[in-house]
Amino acid sequence: MSDMDEHNLLEIDGLSVALRGNRILEDINLCVPKGHIHALTGPNGAGKTTLMRSIMGGMPHKGTIRFLFRESGRVGYVPQFLDFDHSVPITVFDFLFLMLKKMPVFLGRRRAMRAKIEELLTATDCAHLIDRCVGQLSGGEFRRVLLAQALTPKPELLLLDEPASNIDEVGIRHFEEMLLNLREEHGITILMVCHSMDMISRTCDAVTAVNRKIFYDGPTQGLDHSDLLQQYTFL
Amino acid sequence: MDFIYDIFKSWAADGYLPAIFEHTFMIRGLLAALIIGPLLGAVGTVVVTKKLSFFTQTIGNAAMSGVAIGLLLGEPVDGTYAGLYGFCLVVALLITFVKNRTRLANDTIIGVVLAQVLGLGIILMIVVTSQFNIHQIEGILFGSLITLNDNDLIALTIASLVVGTLFAFNFNRFMLASFNRTLAKARGISPVFLEYLFVTLMTIMVVSSLKLIGALLVLVLIVVPAAGAQLVAPNLRWFVWLSVIFSTISTASGLLLSGILPVPSGAVIALVSSILFYGALVSRPLLCRGGPNQGEI
Numbered sequence: 001m002s003d004m005d006e007h008n009l010l011e012i013d014g015l016s017v018a019l020r021g022n023r024i025l026e027d028i029n030l031c032v033p034k035g036h037i038h039a040l041t042g043p044n045g046a047g048k049t050t051l052m053r054s055i056m057g058g059m060p061h062k063g064t065i066r067f068l069f070r071e072s073g074r075v076g077y078v079p080q081f082l083d084f085d086h087s088v089p090i091t092v093f094d095f096l097f098l099m100l101k102k103m104p105v106f107l108g109r110r111r112a113m114r115a116k117i118e119e120l121l122t123a124t125d126c127a128h129l130i131d132r133c134v135g136q137l138s139g140g141e142f143r144r145v146l147l148a149q150a151l152t153p154k155p156e157l158l159l160l161d162e163p164a165s166n167i168d169e170v171g172i173r174h175f176e177e178m179l180l181n182l183r184e185e186h187g188i189t190i191l192m193v194c195h196s197m198d199m200i201s202r203t204c205d206a207v208t209a210v211n212r213k214i215f216y217d218g219p220t221q222g223l224d225h226s227d228l229l230q231q232y233t234f235l
Numbered sequence: 236m237d238f239i240y241d242i243f244k245s246w247a248a249d250g251y252l253p254a255i256f257e258h259t260f261m262i263r264g265l266l267a268a269l270i271i272g273p274l275l276g277a278v279g280t281v282v283v284t285k286k287l288s289f290f291t292q293t294i295g296n297a298a299m300s301g302v303a304i305g306l307l308l309g310e311p312v313d314g315t316y317a318g319l320y321g322f323c324l325v326v327a328l329l330i331t332f333v334k335n336r337t338r339l340a341n342d343t344i345i346g347v348v349l350a351q352v353l354g355l356g357i358i359l360m361i362v363v364t365s366q367f368n369i370h371q372i373e374g375i376l377f378g379s380l381i382t383l384n385d386n387d388l389i390a391l392t393i394a395s396l397v398v399g400t401l402f403a404f405n406f407n408r409f410m411l412a413s414f415n416r417t418l419a420k421a422r423g424i425s426p427v428f429l430e431y432l433f434v435t436l437m438t439i440m441v442v443s444s445l446k447l448i449g450a451l452l453v454l455v456l457i458v459v460p461a462a463g464a465q466l467v468a469p470n471l472r473w474f475v476w477l478s479v480i481f482s483t484i485s486t487a488s489g490l491l492l493s494g495i496l497p498v499p500s501g502a503v504i505a506l507v508s509s510i511l512f513y514g515a516l517v518s519r520p521l522l523c524r525g526g527p528n529q530g531e532i
Contacts, residue, residue, distance in 0.1 A: 058420050077421035084414045087465060088284050094471035095414075097407070099422055104406035106277075106475035131470075150421075159421075 008068055009034040009157055009189045010055070015063035017050050024050045026213050028063070032157075032206075034070075037183055037190040039200045039220070042210040048193045049080070051210065052159055055191070069156050076155030078146045080162040080193075086135030092145050093117055093130050099149055124148040124178055140171030147178065151188075158182065160192035164199050172196070176203045197225040236385050239266070255494040263388055264380040264447065264493075264500065268486035270395045271444045271456070276482025278402060278437055279461030280475050285413045288458045289345045290330060290434070294441045297326040297352045298450040301442070302375050303359030306366070314386055319375075319442050326352055327438040331431055378449030378501025380493065387446050394443040398436045409433055410471070447486070449501030456482055459508040463515035481511045 010032040017025040025047040032038045040048045053059040056077060067073070090098075096117045097105045114130075121127040126144040134142065143163055150158060163179075164172050176199060182188045194200050200207050201220050209216035240262050247256035255261050282291060298319055305318020326348060333344050373379070402409075412419040412426040419426045441453050448456055460481035461474075468474035489504030496503070 053417070056417075056421055058417065075421065077418065079415060079418050082415040082418065085284060085286070089465060089468040089470055089474045090410070090414075091470045098411045098414075098471075099407075102404075102407065104403050105410070106406070106472045107403070110472070133470075146418075149418075 007034055008032065010191065011064075011066040011068065012055075013064045013066075015051070015054060015061055015065065017047065017054060017059055017061045023212060025054070025061075025210070028210070028214060030208055030214070030217065032189060032191055034068075034189050035183060035187055036205040037179060037192070037203055039192055039194045039204040039207040040210060041194055041197075041200060041207055042215075046211040048210055049161055052077075052161055052191075052193060055159065067157070071156050072154060074153055074155045074157075076150030076158045076188075078143070078150045078158070078160045078163060080165060082134075082142075082146075084135070088135065090134050091131055092121070092126075092134060092137075095134050095145065096120060096149055096152075100152065120148050120152055121145070123151060125174070139166030140168065140175070143167060143171075143175065144178075147175075151182070154186065155188060158188050158190045160190065160194075162193050162195065164194060164196045172199060179203055201225070236388070253491065253494075255491070258494075260380050260383065261490075261494045263383050263385070264490050265487065267383060267388055267391055267447050268490045269483070270391055271440075271447060272483035272486035273479045274395050274399050274402075275440060275444060275456045275486075276460045276464075276479035277406075277475055278398075278440055279457040279482065280464070280478050281402075281406070281409045281413065281433060282437065282457050283461040283465060284410060285433070286341065287434075287437070288454065289342060289349070290327075291437065291441060291457045292454045293330065293345055293349045293352060294323050294327055294438050295445070295450040295453040296349060296356060297323045298375055298442060298445050298453075299356035300352060300359050303356070303363040306363050307359070313382060313384055316390065319445070320439070323438050323442045324435065327434045328431065331434050335427055335430070375445050376450050377499040378445070378447055378452065378504075380447070380490070380500050383446045391443045394439050398440050401432070402436055405429065405432065406475075447490075447500055448504055449499060452501040452505045455501075455505040455508050456485065459505075459512050460485060463508075463512040466512075466515045466519050477515075481508065481515075485511060 008031045010030070012028055012030040015025060015028040016023065028051065040051060042048055050059060054061045055065055056075065093110070093114065094105055097108060097113055101108055101113065118127050118130060121130055124144040124147045126141060126148065129137065129141055129145060134145065137145065163175055167175065179190060180203060183190060201223065204220050206219050207216065207223065208214055240259050243252065243262040244257050246252045247254055256265065282288060301319035301322035302315045303318070304322050305315025306312060308318055310316070310318055330344055330348050333339070334341060337344070408424050408429055411422065412424055412429045416426040441457070444453055444456065461478040463481050464474050464477035468477050485504050485508035489507045490500050492507070493500040493503045
């Protein structure tokens with residue numbers, strides 16, 4: 001982190017979102033410096049996923065969202081879960097092929113793509129899953145595949161929606177290591193929705209706690225978790 | 236067209252093809268089947284993945300009204316193209332529009348529109364059959380090789396070329412958007428645009444297939460081969476190709492049998508397709524080791 005360029009990669013000013021007359025988010029101001037891992041936390045229904053969707057441009061909002069990209073300008077996204085039919089025979093290879101190539105997967109040259117996709121999966125330690133159907137993967141395995149897709153092409157900003165949900169403790173530690181490695185080795189800035197205070201304190205530089213409005217925004221170092229949780233309860 | 240028919244007739248006369256292919260209507264039917272079969276098989280994989288099976292049935296039922304509207308507009312009884320394509324496309328786009336504008340479940344919206352389409356279809360049919368012979372219209376309902384003419388075959392060929400090209404070019408995006416809309420958006424894909432595009436392509440193919448398969452059974456050729464392929468395919472590539480193979484076998488053999496037996500082509504295609512589905516179901520334990528559909532039979 002010492003040689004990291006400290007300019008902000010993402011700046012949000014006065015963001016508000018209303019759906020059918022209900023205010024989901026109100027006057028959100030947030031800065032994510034380049035190279036940081038930043039957590040968004042808050043109770044269920046607080047508007048965290050709405051904020052993520054606004055950042056991706058999929059939600060009408062007031063206020064401004066500025067990306068101060070200096071490289072690829074690409075945003076990678078790892079959703080919380082994928083609602084899909086688990087009986088559809090789509091392998092991990094197919095899944096990544098769909099995203100990487102325009103040539104239809106039933107006509108494409110699989111051998112040529114296989115090496116590339118294997119390399120991609122190796123980055124998130126799941127190359128052995130390449131021929132498994134995505135409907136058969138565990139939560140942790142699928143999260144690593146989703147992370148692999150988000151890293152191609154290399155993003156400047158990576159958005160993760162609850163990466164720790166439905167993963168056991170070993171899987172969470174493994175995932176944390178990958179995130180730290182992405183930041184250290186590749187300089188990728190990460191913004192993630194996370195409920196686990198332990199994961200936030202181990203992995204993130206800063207945390208923003210949201211419940212319609214921001215009720216905490218600051219570094220994780222020295223943060224009193226119980227105080228933050230108490231604020232959850234009374235909001 | 237006569238040149239092509241003569242080639243087939245000479246093959247039938249020389250014994251390379253069954254004698255039934257000395258008849259022009261059988262050759263026309265075979266050509267239509269070989270165009271429709273593979274394409275509907277491939278389109279069916281996306282229909283099944285997007286859970287649009289009953290959408291297809293609704294379009295088939297809308298065809299009844301489409302034919303009646305075409306006749307009332309003054310189109311010839313053997314070529315109600317404007318009524319058919321026009322009305323079915325309106326229904327398809329209406330369902331998609333309502334789906335994207337509300338939070339109602341897909342099957343609820345389809346149920347609502349299906350009821351409207353059937354009601355309208357019955358009323359229009361009663362009006363139309365007072366002016367036209369019902370036997371000229373039932374070809375659309377059940378599929379009839381006799382009523383398939385050269386214009387139908389030309390329309391089918393053009394539709395298949397356009398739909399096939401656009402479908403293949405967008406296949407990966409259709410599948411990805413079916414998988415997860417938010418993820419698709421993050422990859423720069425517009426799921427709403429793709430949904431409208433897919434239902435348009437699907438509707439064109441469904442309507443183009445009606446004279447061969449019939450409005451009541453068109454669902455079969457889109458859903459059953461893809462469902463059978465889904466049972467045994469180990470990956471997406473095999474899913475598509477097996478669905479294409481099942482669909483082509485169903486249309487070609489169903490057509491042949493309907494030429495020999497006095498039954499509508501659509502009904503025989505439906506039965507052959509179903510036999511292949513159950514064959515896939517029974518052979519699943521042998522064929523799909525490692526696949527996603529290994530549940531107990």
